[in-house]
Amino acid sequence: MHFPGAHILSVNQFERADVEHLFDVADSMVPYAHRERMTKVLDGAILGNMFFEPSTRTRLSFGCAFNLLGGEVRETTDIKTSSISKGESLYDTARVISGYNDIIVMRHPQAGSVAEFARASRVPVINAGDGPNEHPSQALLDLYTIRKELSSHGQGIEGMHIAMVGDLKHGRTVHSLSQLIQLYPNITFTLISPTELRMPGEIVEELRNNGHTVIETEDMEQGLVGNDTVYLTRIQEERFSTKMEADVYRGRFRLNEAIYTRYCQPSTVIMHPLPRDSREDANELDNDLNQHPNLAIFRQTDNGVLVRMALFALTLDVWQQIERTSREVNWYTERRF
Amino acid sequence: MHFPGAHILSVNQFERADVEHLFDVADSMVPYAHRERMTKVLDGAILGNMFFEPSTRTRLSFGCAFNLLGGEVRETTDIKTSSISKGESLYDTARVISGYNDIIVMRHPQAGSVAEFARASRVPVINAGDGPNEHPSQALLDLYTIRKELSSHGQGIEGMHIAMVGDLKHGRTVHSLSQLIQLYPNITFTLISPTELRMPGEIVEELRNNGHTVIETEDMEQGLVGNDTVYLTRIQEERFSTKMEADVYRGRFRLNEAIYTRYCQPSTVIMHPLPRDSREDANELDNDLNQHPNLAIFRQTDNGVLVRMALFALTLDVWQQIERTSREVNWYTERRF
Amino acid sequence: MHFPGAHILSVNQFERADVEHLFDVADSMVPYAHRERMTKVLDGAILGNMFFEPSTRTRLSFGCAFNLLGGEVRETTDIKTSSISKGESLYDTARVISGYNDIIVMRHPQAGSVAEFARASRVPVINAGDGPNEHPSQALLDLYTIRKELSSHGQGIEGMHIAMVGDLKHGRTVHSLSQLIQLYPNITFTLISPTELRMPGEIVEELRNNGHTVIETEDMEQGLVGNDTVYLTRIQEERFSTKMEADVYRGRFRLNEAIYTRYCQPSTVIMHPLPRDSREDANELDNDLNQHPNLAIFRQTDNGVLVRMALFALTLDVWQQIERTSREVNWYTERRF
CATH class of the missing domain: 3.40.50.1370 (Aspartate/ornithine carbamoyltransferase)
Incomplete structure (x- = not known):
């Protein structure tokens, strides 16, 4: 360009x-x-x-x-x-x-x-x-953050494992980020979402066609295992026809310190495009991780x-x-x- | 001053x-x-x-x-x-x-x-x-545009012919512009509007008293003939008591390339205070003139x-x-x- | 600090x-x-x-x-x-x-x-x-204004007499200003308000405990006598449950030139945090004082x-x-x- x-x-x-x-x-x-x-x-x-x-x-x-x-x-x-x-x-x-x-x-x-x-x-x-x-600038800052965080652990983007969690159907950020990460070879994507909110089929197919590994699951705990980065997203309430419909999914997947410690690698980077929904019935990314050194969400906005x-x-x-x-x-x- | x-x-x-x-x-x-x-x-x-x-x-x-x-x-x-x-x-x-x-x-x-x-x-x-x-700054930029456009054709404001089209009753811009143009002698104004939306009588009278020529007509095609500048205006929907009342007049006068070519002089400058209403039922100034060299509407805002x-x-x-x-x-x- | x-x-x-x-x-x-x-x-x-x-x-x-x-x-x-x-x-x-x-x-x-x-x-x-x-910046600018206005009369804040008028219950500005003035010794506060809108008891008590004199009254005219500064306030309509409830008090206390001349000292500084309510039924500080040299309300905002x-x-x-x-x-x- x-x-x-x-x-x-x-x-x-x-x-x-x-x-x-x-x-x-x-x-x-x-x-x-x-x-x-x-x-x-x-x-x-x-x-x-x-x-x-x-x-x-x-x-x-x-x-x-x-x-x-x-x-x-x-x-x-x-x-x-x-x-x-x-x-x-x-x-x-x-x-x-x-x-x-x-x-x-x-x-x-x-x-x-x-x-x-x-x-x-x-x-x-x-x-x-x-x-x-x-x-595009959101996807760029996300990838920039991944590069920076991983490089502080001596890693690169090539060959990394990333989990994406939440509303992968409506989440514009995960669509664009997937597209951008593909510029690097050999990525493993673990897509964690309710079945109804899965990543659109054509994106999954494109990822696979380009030689990446894609795992789709509804089981967050198991999905978290073995990733370099976990990218959480908000339920995009505004993209559902009613709030009630969105509420079915709010709070379904929550990451907190106990789960992180149990299932994630000690160096897994935690990301979120923000705003995160901290209301009790959502709480998709718990405040008990706020002081965690791998919580990169505010470094993302910086x-x-x-x-x-x-x-x-x-x-x-x-x-x-x-x-x-x-x-x-x-x-x-x-x-x- | x-x-x-x-x-x-x-x-x-x-x-x-x-x-x-x-x-x-x-x-x-x-x-x-x-x-x-x-x-x-x-x-x-x-x-x-x-x-x-x-x-x-x-x-x-x-x-x-x-x-x-x-x-x-x-x-x-x-x-x-x-x-x-x-x-x-x-x-x-x-x-x-x-x-x-x-x-x-x-x-x-x-x-x-x-x-x-x-x-x-x-x-x-x-x-x-x-x-x-x-x-006032709108009238000043309009007159400045007329001066600049005419001067690029080797003309001046003195003695020019200008047609004003549309809602001349409510159009603040045409009132102020008329007032300002009068500082120059011997202008011919052709005022094209529905009878109910004619330029206020006291303005017309003032123009005539100051030695200018004023022609009022409902016939746009004939009114366009022989002008150096055509100044179109929007139906000021917000000045009517109901939208329905305004709708009677929306789209009544439309300038497009065919009409321009047929009735206007080849050098006639096309002006409009903007925004122009480009919805189908109004379309007062057609997009088929967008590339026309005499369309001065964006030079106006510049x-x-x-x-x-x-x-x-x-x-x-x-x-x-x-x-x-x-x-x-x-x-x-x-x-x- | x-x-x-x-x-x-x-x-x-x-x-x-x-x-x-x-x-x-x-x-x-x-x-x-x-x-x-x-x-x-x-x-x-x-x-x-x-x-x-x-x-x-x-x-x-x-x-x-x-x-x-x-x-x-x-x-x-x-x-x-x-x-x-x-x-x-x-x-x-x-x-x-x-x-x-x-x-x-x-x-x-x-x-x-x-x-x-x-x-x-x-x-x-x-x-x-x-x-x-x-x-806090409002209280600071108020005290700064008092200091500047009094000093132009050769006076200081210490020992001054100040009347506060209006809705002293909801008025955040008078609460904070009282707190701040107390940093200076020996102030006399005359608090003029409807009984229902009196300064909160704990503030009055604190003022008295710190050695200041506090007079509470519903009689504006008498309350105005002998002050170096009169600080007027607006009825805080938005803090009442209904507009009607607020309307009971709007316009109860009004300062105008006649009252000022009759009851205030010739050098009394007139202050108001603004906006003042100049609608006829409120008119808490009359426009007939606009040219008065002691009207400090615009010097306050400056x-x-x-x-x-x-x-x-x-x-x-x-x-x-x-x-x-x-x-x-x-x-x-x-x-x-």
Whole structure:
């Protein structure tokens, strides 16, 4: 992929070399995200952060990533405040908005909408989630986290064992992550879900066709055994027709310290795309693991900032100018990264 | 008009010399809006972008214009989040908010509210639309666009022929634009609308009294003949008492390529304040004209940024310092302006 | 108190020396807030302005204060847009959000929520109001205003007479302000309220135990006599179970010019936390006092910016670097501070 000026719409755009280039750039962002140094490399540039559906975490992550590179952020957070309700086409919206900004991040409830918007946009567009379809920066930050966590144990992605747990039918993140992991050879996927919420057949088939091992099971305990990474997901309540229907599955699979200690390897990395549902009847990932050194869920969101900084730096082609525009941070920064 | 510190509330404030000064400053903003150069002339200044009624396009246009001059933007986008619902007067709101910002852009659903706010404000206020009343920056960007488009054909505003089409009764933009065009002599206005949605009589009378020619008609095809500019408008659904009442008029006048080719001069500029209603039953300006070189609707919104940058630069009196604080842009900027 | 890295959650954290240090730093912010000079001391830092409940004034005040120090602001203004509605705990929210920002300002409808959030946050958190509980920056700006206003009459806080008027039962501001004033000796409090809306007994007792004089009365006119400061409050409609119940008290106590002239000392400072309810049936502080030199209500909100700048500069430990990073302002700044 040629990054400068590219729209980032799907994980399918990425070859392994692209992913690794992106991850290297993300690594170079650490001093800036950790507030050891600051950079103004995008001083004067404007991000249009267009959220036609709420997603506080993703919106803030992209916004802060752009600020950390020195750019400004203009936001739209509510579709009802938009001309679209007056019959404006996405084509028109894109033509207009792309005249204001240097790059656009867009989230939209409809599958395909961001790609349609991008076709009319005059500036690069990053898909921050188009309904049940794609959310490439999430998959990228997940894979980046896996790489980083495993490498701290002296391992790599190649040949790893990963368990995915929960609503694998509706979970956009596990679909995209599976797709992306496949760029590396010889992965063993253990897919743990209720039968009704299994990973879509065509994804399983594709994984197998590409030479990976896929095990499907409803038995969480046994499924957890032997994995390098466990990736938990939330029941996507909003994708069910009724809350009651979703409630059948809420709380079915729960990981806590006792289960982890009994079934997982001592070095198994625990991941979750967040938000996790901590209400008592769900509690899919117990708070008794909060201090566990292998709980990577907050490192995941921290990594999200790094990956998004890298996406901006690459698509706006400033990644090689960052150091030149940087200096030490002068304010209080004692943090616990 | 003396720009420094002035409130921009109405097109009536502007004499022809003011308009031309503003347009010259807007011209000088092109390299910054097109991201050839960047400026920090308003580094440290804060815009209060107060939208007590949704208007994404206008809000983003003002916000980006201020960012492009190097300033910061603080926004309020929802009247329900405001103290006004607790019985606070506009006087109090203005006194307080004007202590936070260097300049305020305000949109409000009530006619006269922005002027009332401005009287109590301690900093310059720009009216971004007060209900059906005024929206001066829209009229200014429209006239700026006409000037620019005609001048690319070697023409000027003086003596031009303009057709205005659609809901001329409720259309705030056509009222204000008519007022502004009058600063130039000898204009021919062809007003094309359903009888019930005719331009208000007092405006027509004023135009005639000032020596302009006004033709009123319900026949769009014949009305289009012989114009330098065609300015289309949306049926202002929200100004009718019921949607059904508005529906009587939606889709009555539609411009498409066939009609354009048959009735308009080959150089006729096509304008629309946007959003245009592209739903099938309205489709007031057909997508088959999207690639037409005379379709100026997206150049209009691009010009909006220039005109708003000029308004900020003039009211905050920095227009002569812009070059001094500028430098080349260092990020990816291949765009299609 | 050691300011660098501290959470600002409650007025109880402050000793008299802390308050005076804060006020001295606030004094040093005047040239920046008044736009005589500008500073970039927090260039590159990001404020997370998290408002899980609307409060335009407070949100803008904190946001502008941070911008005036050169930092960037990322905002969240609606709890419904938040993961919390998907069952996320405040712990998770805090862990994630504190990875994005350098400091967080948080308002939340639930008492105790901000402290809970702060415990999990990796960066300093400032409480901008947690329901009926605390809003320390408001109490600090009120006391700062009292100090400044009295000192312009050659007086100090020690030994002063203050009347508090209105809904003293629900009024969070008067509770916190009372607590803070007590750091100074020998205050006389005259508490004017309907019997049902009296200051909570434990606060009155604490004031008396600490050697202050407390007079409680329902007679506003007599209560006003002999005070250095009169602090009016709004009936906190939203804290009553019905609007009707609140309406019993709305408009019961009104201060206007006639009453002020008749009962107050000529130098009595008039304060109100704003918004004031200017609807006819409330009108707790009449507009006929708007031009009165002792009406300090808009100086209060201006002072809010100074105090918040000081809180940021102290918790992020840059207060001694401000001058070094400053320069003259180059835009139009004729204002009426």
